[in-house]
Amino acid sequence: MNRTNRKIFAAVVVFVLAGAYLAYSGARSSMAYYLTVGELLDRAGAMRQADIRLSGTVSAGTIAHDPVAGTLAFRVTDGARALDVRYRGVVPDAFKDGAEVVVEGRFDGRTFTASRLFAKCPSKFETEDDG
Amino acid sequence: MSPGAMGEIGALAISMAFAVSAYGTIVPLLGVRLRRPEVVHSGLRAVYANALLLAVAAAALLYALLTRDFGNAYVAGYSSRDLGFWYTLSVFWAGQAGSLLFWAVVLAGFSALAVWRLGHLRELLPYAAATLMGTSTFFTMVLTFVSSPFARLPIARTDGAGLNPLLQNPGMFFHPPTQYLGYVGTAVPFAFAVAALATRNLDDRWIRATRRWTLLSWFFLSWGLIFGMMWAYVELGWGGFWAWDPVENAALMPWLTATAFLHSVMIQEKRDLLKVWNLVLIILTFALAVFGTFLTRSGVLSSVHAFATSSLGPLFFAFILLILGVSFGLLFTRLGALGSRGQLDSLISRESGFLFNNLIFVGAAFAVFIGTVFPILSEAVTGLKISVGPPFFNQINVPIGLALLLLMGVCPLLAWRKASPRSLLRAFVVPGALAAAGAVLLIAAGVRHPAALAAFGLGLFAAAAVVQDVHRGAKVRRGHGEPYALALGRLAGRNPRRYGGYVVHLGIVLLFAGMAGSALGTERDVVLAKGETVRAGRYTLRYDGGGSYAQGKRLITEAALTVFQGGRRLAEMRPQRNVHTRREEQVMTEVAIRTTLREDLYVILSGIGDDGRANLRVIINPLMMWMWIGAGVLTLGTVLAAWPQAVPAAQARARLVAEAA
Numbered sequence: 001m002n003r004t005n006r007k008i009f010a011a012v013v014v015f016v017l018a019g020a021y022l023a024y025s026g027a028r029s030s031m032a033y034y035l036t037v038g039e040l041l042d043r044a045g046a047m048r049q050a051d052i053r054l055s056g057t058v059s060a061g062t063i064a065h066d067p068v069a070g071t072l073a074f075r076v077t078d079g080a081r082a083l084d085v086r087y088r089g090v091v092p093d094a095f096k097d098g099a100e101v102v103v104e105g106r107f108d109g110r111t112f113t114a115s116r117l118f119a120k121c122p123s124k125f126e127t128e129d130d131g
Numbered sequence: 132m133s134p135g136a137m138g139e140i141g142a143l144a145i146s147m148a149f150a151v152s153a154y155g156t157i158v159p160l161l162g163v164r165l166r167r168p169e170v171v172h173s174g175l176r177a178v179y180a181n182a183l184l185l186a187v188a189a190a191a192l193l194y195a196l197l198t199r200d201f202g203n204a205y206v207a208g209y210s211s212r213d214l215g216f217w218y219t220l221s222v223f224w225a226g227q228a229g230s231l232l233f234w235a236v237v238l239a240g241f242s243a244l245a246v247w248r249l250g251h252l253r254e255l256l257p258y259a260a261a262t263l264m265g266t267s268t269f270f271t272m273v274l275t276f277v278s279s280p281f282a283r284l285p286i287a288r289t290d291g292a293g294l295n296p297l298l299q300n301p302g303m304f305f306h307p308p309t310q311y312l313g314y315v316g317t318a319v320p321f322a323f324a325v326a327a328l329a330t331r332n333l334d335d336r337w338i339r340a341t342r343r344w345t346l347l348s349w350f351f352l353s354w355g356l357i358f359g360m361m362w363a364y365v366e367l368g369w370g371g372f373w374a375w376d377p378v379e380n381a382a383l384m385p386w387l388t389a390t391a392f393l394h395s396v397m398i399q400e401k402r403d404l405l406k407v408w409n410l411v412l413i414i415l416t417f418a419l420a421v422f423g424t425f426l427t428r429s430g431v432l433s434s435v436h437a438f439a440t441s442s443l444g445p446l447f448f449a450f451i452l453l454i455l456g457v458s459f460g461l462l463f464t465r466l467g468a469l470g471s472r473g474q475l476d477s478l479i480s481r482e483s484g485f486l487f488n489n490l491i492f493v494g495a496a497f498a499v500f501i502g503t504v505f506p507i508l509s510e511a512v513t514g515l516k517i518s519v520g521p522p523f524f525n526q527i528n529v530p531i532g533l534a535l536l537l538l539m540g541v542c543p544l545l546a547w548r549k550a551s552p553r554s555l556l557r558a559f560v561v562p563g564a565l566a567a568a569g570a571v572l573l574i575a576a577g578v579r580h581p582a583a584l585a586a587f588g589l590g591l592f593a594a595a596a597v598v599q600d601v602h603r604g605a606k607v608r609r610g611h612g613e614p615y616a617l618a619l620g621r622l623a624g625r626n627p628r629r630y631g632g633y634v635v636h637l638g639i640v641l642l643f644a645g646m647a648g649s650a651l652g653t654e655r656d657v658v659l660a661k662g663e664t665v666r667a668g669r670y671t672l673r674y675d676g677g678g679s680y681a682q683g684k685r686l687i688t689e690a691a692l693t694v695f696q697g698g699r700r701l702a703e704m705r706p707q708r709n710v711h712t713r714r715e716e717q718v719m720t721e722v723a724i725r726t727t728l729r730e731d732l733y734v735i736l737s738g739i740g741d742d743g744r745a746n747l748r749v750i751i752n753p754l755m756m757w758m759w760i761g762a763g764v765l766t767l768g769t770v771l772a773a774w775p776q777a778v779p780a781a782q783a784r785a786r787l788v789a790e791a792a
Contacts, residue, residue: 007478012490019494019527023501026526027519034506034516053518067708067738068658068746089656090369090737090748093297093718104520118376 032104037078044109053104054085054112060097076101076112083107087114094119135283138203141191142281145232148184148239149271151177155264159257171257175246178260181267182243185236189223192232192280196222202287205229205280211293213684218299224307225298227443228280233308234424235270237315241344242267245319249340258326259319266318269450277443296711296719302362310355310382314420316348317385320392321417321458324410328461333406333468338396343773349393350769352386357762368720368735370654370750372758375524380503381423384496388416391492398485401547406469407462408489414458419496421451426503477549484542491531491538498527533585536643539636540566540593543600562595578651586647590640597633623771631772638768641761648730648754656737660744664695667749670732671695672704674747677739685719686710690736690745694725701725706736706747731755 032051040047040054056076064073072087085103095101095117103114155177162170192205196219201207209222209229224230242263246256274280297303320341327337359382360372373379392412398404425447462469475482501508502519509517544550544558570588578584601622608618623630657665659674666672677690692704704723711717725732730753737746 004475004477008475008483008486011478011483011487015487015490016494019498019531022527022530023498023523026523027502027505029526030520030522031517032520034518053520065738066740068740068742068744070656070658070737070746090735091718093368093720096716096718 037076037083038081040107040112041081041083044107047107048109050106051104052107052112053102054107055100055102056082058095058097058099058101063097065091072117076103083112084110085112085114087117089115089117092117092119135202137191137194138200138281138283141188141195142275142279144184144188144191145235145271145279145281146275148181148188148235149268149275151181151184152264152267152271155181156261156268159261159264163257174257175260178239178242178246178264181264182239185232185239185271188232189236192223192229193220195281196220199291200287201289201291202284203280204282204284207284207288207291209291209294211291214291214294217304218294221298221304221307222294224311225294228274228278228282230307230311231270231274231278232280234311234315235267235274237311238263238267238270238318241315241319242322245322245341245344249323252323252326252336252340254330254332255323255326255337255340258329259322262322262325263318266322273443273446277446296717297366300362300366302358302366306355306358306362309351309358311424313348313350313352313355314385314424316344316351317389317413317417317420319344319348320413324413325458325461328410328458328465331465331468333465335396335400335403338399338409342396345389345393345396346769346773349386349389350766352382352389353765353769354762356382356386357759361759364755365722365724368722370652370722370733370735370748370752371649375502375521377503378427380499380524381419381426384499384503385416385419385423387492387496387499388412388419391489391496392416394485394492395489398482402482404475404482405486405489407466410458410462410469412489412493414455414462415496418451418454419500421447421454425451479545479550479552479555481542481545481547481550484538484545488535488538488542491534495528495531498531499524502527529582532643532646533582533589536586536589536593536640539639540589540596543596543633558596558599561599562592565595566592580647580651583647583650586643590643590647594637594640597636601630601633624774625776627774627776628772631768631770631774634768634771635765636768638761638763638765641757641764643761645754645756645758645761648757649752652750652752654748654750656746656748658744658746660742665747665749667732668730668751669696670701670751672734672747672749674745676743677736677745678743679739684712686712688736688739690739690747692723692734692747694732704732704734706734708736708738726756728756729753 032053033047034053034055035043035047037054037056040052054076056078059075059077059082062073062075065071070088070090072089072091074085075082076085087103087105096119100120102118102120103112104116105112105114107113155174157174158177159171159174162168162172162174194200195203195206196210199206199210199212199219201210205226205228206222209226210219214222222229224233242260245263246260249259250256252259320337323337323341327333359379363374364370364372392409395405395409395412399406399409425443475486477483502523506516506518509515540562544555544562546554566588569591570584573584573587578587601619604622605615605618608622609615613621653668655665655667659665661674661676664671664673671694673693673695675691675693677688679686679688681687687707687709689705689707692706694701694704702725704725706723707719707721709719709721711719720735722736723734730751733750733752735748735750737748739745
C-alpha cells in the first residue's frame with residue numbers, strides 16, 4: 001500500500017468508526033422492546049421500567065376520547081388478550097375501532113401509558129387475508 | 132361487451148405476459164449460446180409482446196375501474212360510485228394487486244423502450260433483455276397466481292367499499308406512481324450491469340448507455356419522496372413530513388444508493404476507478420427498489436406476524452435473494468477482470484471527495500436499513516423484538532446530512548487528481564467567510580440549535596462554492612468577449628451534466644434549509660373558549676367559535692380563527708376535523724396552513740367540546756416553503772443534467788487532441 005492509499009484508508013477507517021459510534025449511541029438512546037399484547041402481559045414483571053413499543057389492534061367500542069382535554073383511553077388487543085392504554089395528545093386520523101396501532105410508552109402492570117401513538121392505515125398494508 | 136369478459140381478457144393478457152416473459156428470459160440467452168442470431172432476435176421480440184400484453188391488461192383494469200365494475204373484487208374493494216374521476220384512476224395503484232400490475236406494466240414499457248433505444252449494444256442486449264424479462268416473469272407470476280387484479284366476486288356488489296379518504300389527496304395521487312417509476316427505472320441500468328458482467332464487457336459502456344435511465348429513475352425516486360413528504364405534511368396532520376416509518380425508509384434507501392451511484396460512475400468514466408463499487412451500487416439499488424415494493428406491499432414490518440401469513444413475503448424474499456445471488460455470483464467470478472487501471476493520487480482530490488460522498492450515502496443507506504430491520508435482527512439474535520425509533524435515525528443522519536453539505540461545498544473547489552493546498556485555500560476564502568458570517572448573523576438573531584446552525588452555515592458554504600465556480604467559468608469565457616449571460620449559457624451547454632448537477636445541489640441546499648428550519652419550529656397545545664386568543668411566534672390567533680355540520684357523507688367540525696400580527700388582521704384560518712361516514716367511520720384532520728417564504732403557520736384542530744371550547748395545536752414551521760422551492764430547483768437541475776451536450780466541432784476536435792496527448 002503506498003502512502004496515499006494508506007492515508008485514504010486511515011480516513012475511511014476514522015469515518016466508519018465515527019459512523020458506528022453514532023449508530024451505537026443512537027440505538028442505545030432509542031431502543032425499545034417491540035412487543036405484542038400477549039408478549040407484554042407474559043413479561044409484565046420484567047418490563048416495569050422498560051421503554052416499550054406495543055403493537056395490536058384497537059378493541060371495537062372501547063375508545064373514549066375527550067377532544068377538549070386531549071385525553072384518549074382505549075383497549076388494545078392481539079385477538080386473544082387485551083390491556084388498557086391511556087394517551088394524551090393529537091390522535092392520528094387512521095386511529096379507529098379495529099385499527100392497527102403502535103403505542104410507545106411504559107406499562108405499570110395494569111395500564112399502558114403512551115407518549116406516542118401511531119395508527120396504520122389498513123389499506124396501505126395488506127396481507128393475503130384482507131387483500 | 133360484458134364487464135366480466137373484459138376482466139377475462141385482462142387476466143388472460145397477464146398470464147400470456149407471464150409466458151412471454153419467461154420466453155424472453157430464456158430464449159435470448161439460448162440464442163447466444165447456440166450462436167443463432169434469429170433465435171436471439173425472437174427472444175428480444177418477446178420484450179415488445181410483453182409490453183403489448185401488459186398494456187392490454189392495464190387497459191382492462193382501467194376499463195373495470197371507469198365502468199365501475201363492482202363484480203371485480205379489486206374494484207369493489209377500493210372504489211365506489213361517488214368517487215371522482217381522478218381518484219377512481221388512482222385506485223389503479225391504491226391496492227396490492229393493482230400496484231403490482233402498475234409495476235409490471237411500467238417495467239414492460241421501460242424494457243421495450245430500452246431494447247429499442249439501446250439496440251446498438253448488440254453484445255449486451257440479449258443479457259439485459261433476459262434480466263428485464265426475468266424480473267417481469269416474477270411480477271407477472273405473482274399477478275397470475277397470487278394477487279390478481281381481475282379476481283371476480285361470487286356476487287357483484289352494488290357499490291364498492293370506497294377509497295380510504297386519507298388517500299384522496301393530490302400527494303397520494305402522484306406519490307405511488309412516481310415512486311414506482313423510480314423503483315422500476317433502476318431495473319434498466321441494473322439489467323445492463325448484469326449484461327456487462329455476463330459478457331465481460333467491463334468497460335464503462337453500460338454506464339454511459341444507461342446514464343439517462345439512471346438520471347430519470349433518480350429523478351422519480353426523488354419526487355416520490357417529495358410527494359410523500361408533501362402528503363404527510365398536509366394530509367396526515369401532525370405537523371411534520373418525515374417520521375422514519377419503515378415505508379418511508381423503504382423509499383429512501385434506493386434513493387441513497389442511486390445518488391451514490393450517480394456520483395461514483397463519474398469517477399469510473401473519468402479515471403477508470405471504482406468499477407466493482409459501481410456494480411455493487413447498482414445491484415444494491417435495484418435490490419432495494421424491489422425490497423421497497425415488498426415492504427410497502429407486505430406489511431412485514433407493520434405487524435409483527437404478517438411475514439408468516441402473507442404469501443407475498445416469502446416470494447419477494449426469494450426473488451431478492453435470487454437477484455443478489457445471481458448478480459453477486461457473476462460479480463465474484465469476474466473480479467479478476469475488474470481491475471482498475473487508474474488509482475487515487477491524493478487524499479485531497481476530487482476523486483477522494485467523491486469517494487467520501489459515496490461512503491456517506493452508502494453509510495446512510497446501511498444505517499437506515501439496520502434501523503428498519505432492527506426488530507427482525509434482534510429477534511433472530513435475542514428472541515425478543517427490539518426496535519429503534521426516530522432518535523436513532525436522526526442521530527446518524529443529521530451528522531451525515533451535514534457532512535454531505537460540507538462535501539457539496541468542498542468538491543467543486545477540489546481539482547482532479549491532486550489539489551494544491553494553496554489554491555484550495557484561495558478558493559475557500561469567499562464561501563468560508565460567507566458561511567461564517569451567516570452563522571454569526573443567525574446566532575445574533577437568536578438561533579441556538581447547533582445542528583440547524585451548522586446546516587445553514589454549511590448550506591451557505593456549498594451554495595457559495597457552486598456560485599463561485601460557475602462565476603469563474605463564466606468570467607473566463609467573458610474574457611474571450613462573450614457577454615456574461617451568454618457565457619453562462621454556453622458554459623452550461625458545454626457541460627450540462629456538471630452544471631445541471633450544480634443546480635441540483637442548490638436545490639438540495641434549499642431542501643436542507645427547509646429541514647433545518649423545521650427543526651427550529653415551535654408547537655403549542657391550547658384549549659380556547661370563544662373570543663380567547665393565543666400567541667404563537669409573531670402571530671396572535673383569536674378563536675371566533677366553531678361547530679359541526681353535516682355535508683353529504685361527512686360530518687364537518689370546524690373552528691374559525693382570525694390571525695393577527697402586530698394588531699393588524701392578517702387572515703382567517705379554518706382547521707377542520709371531519710368524520711367520513713361511509714361503511715365505517717374515518718376521521719380526517721384538515722389542517723389549516725398559512726404559508727409564507729419565512730414560515731408556515733400550521734393549525735391542527737383536535738376537537739371541539741360540548742361547551743364550544745376548541746382544542747388546538749399551533750405549530751410554526753420556519754422555511755418550509757423552501758423545501759418545495761428546492762424540489763423545483765432540483766427538477767430544473769435534473770432536466771439540465773439530462774440535456775444533450777452541445778459540443779461545437781472545433782472544441783470536440785480540440786478535446787480529442789487533448790485526450791490523446
